[in-house]
Amino acid sequence: GEDVEQSLFLSVREGDSSVINCTYTDSSSTYLYWYKQEPGAGLQLLTYIFSNMDMKQDQRLTVLLNKKDKHLSLRIADTQTGDSAIYFCADPPGGGYQKVTFGIGTKLQVIP
Amino acid sequence: NAGVTQTPKFRILKIGQSMTLQCTQDMNHNYMYWYRQDPGMGLKLIYYSVGAGITDKGEVPNGYNVSRSTTEDFPLRLELAAPSQTSVYFCASSYTAGASGGELFFGEGSRLTVL
Numbered sequence: 001g002e003d004v005e006q007s008l009f010l011s012v013r014e015g016d017s018s019v020i021n022c023t024y025t026d027s028s029s030t031y032l033y034w035y036k037q038e039p040g041a042g043l044q045l046l047t048y049i050f051s052n053m054d055m056k057q058d059q060r061l062t063v064l065l066n067k068k069d070k071h072l073s074l075r076i077a078d079t080q081t082g083d084s085a086i087y088f089c090a091d092p093p094g095g096g097y098q099k100v101t102f103g104i105g106t107k108l109q110v111i112p
Numbered sequence: 113n114a115g116v117t118q119t120p121k122f123r124i125l126k127i128g129q130s131m132t133l134q135c136t137q138d139m140n141h142n143y144m145y146w147y148r149q150d151p152g153m154g155l156k157l158i159y160y161s162v163g164a165g166i167t168d169k170g171e172v173p174n175g176y177n178v179s180r181s182t183t184e185d186f187p188l189r190l191e192l193a194a195p196s197q198t199s200v201y202f203c204a205s206s207y208t209a210g211a212s213g214g215e216l217f218f219g220e221g222s223r224l225t226v227l
Contacts, residue, residue, distance in 0.1 A: 035216070042202050042218030102155035
């Protein structure tokens with residue numbers, strides 16, 4: 001699988017914006033994804049972006065994609081305590097999810 | 113909707129014991145996967161299947177076996193449990209391979225401890 005790198009930890013105050021960053025190495029995928037893992041649960045799809053797009057907005061979520069730098073970011077506006085979780089980016093290359101590597105993930109802590 | 117169901121949720125094994133983690137999905141997905149998640153190590157793919165009767169190794173297959181006799185079920189077997197297999201195991205499924213826009217659906221996880 002390809003390499004995915006994310007920062008390990010992010011702490012923000014409730015109401016502030018959070019920005020979670022991801023760098024990847026494989027540029028053959030058509031879609032890039034953000035998954036969220038709440039404590040004691042499996043991962044759930046949060047949002048995704050088509051590789052031809054630079055930005056996608058979905059309510060409080062904004063995904064930015066810089067293909068030249070192979071950089072993906074997730075911005076959460078008005079961060080809530082319910083956003084506390086681990087966030088994973090995923091970049092399934094042309095071979096699909098069987099080739100993807102999930103990184104360690106970024107743990108987001110929201111302080112009330 | 114049940115989605116992806118894993119059993120058991122928790123299990124303690126002694127070294128050398130065998131067990132099977134069960135996984136079933138009711139979404140008629142072709143693709144199924146087994147991951148393990150260790151603290152600070154992220155998710156590692158153990159085995160995957162692209163359809164009934166077809167399985168293949170992932171990144172960390174040693175010590176595990178799988179089978180896929182039906183579309184719905186994808187059990188993971190540990191033959192001789194070792195402490196290094198202490199982990200949280202996740203089963204997942206998807207309709208497509210993911211490169212074309214497919215979502216991975218995860219089970220709630222099975223926490224396994226080998227003592």
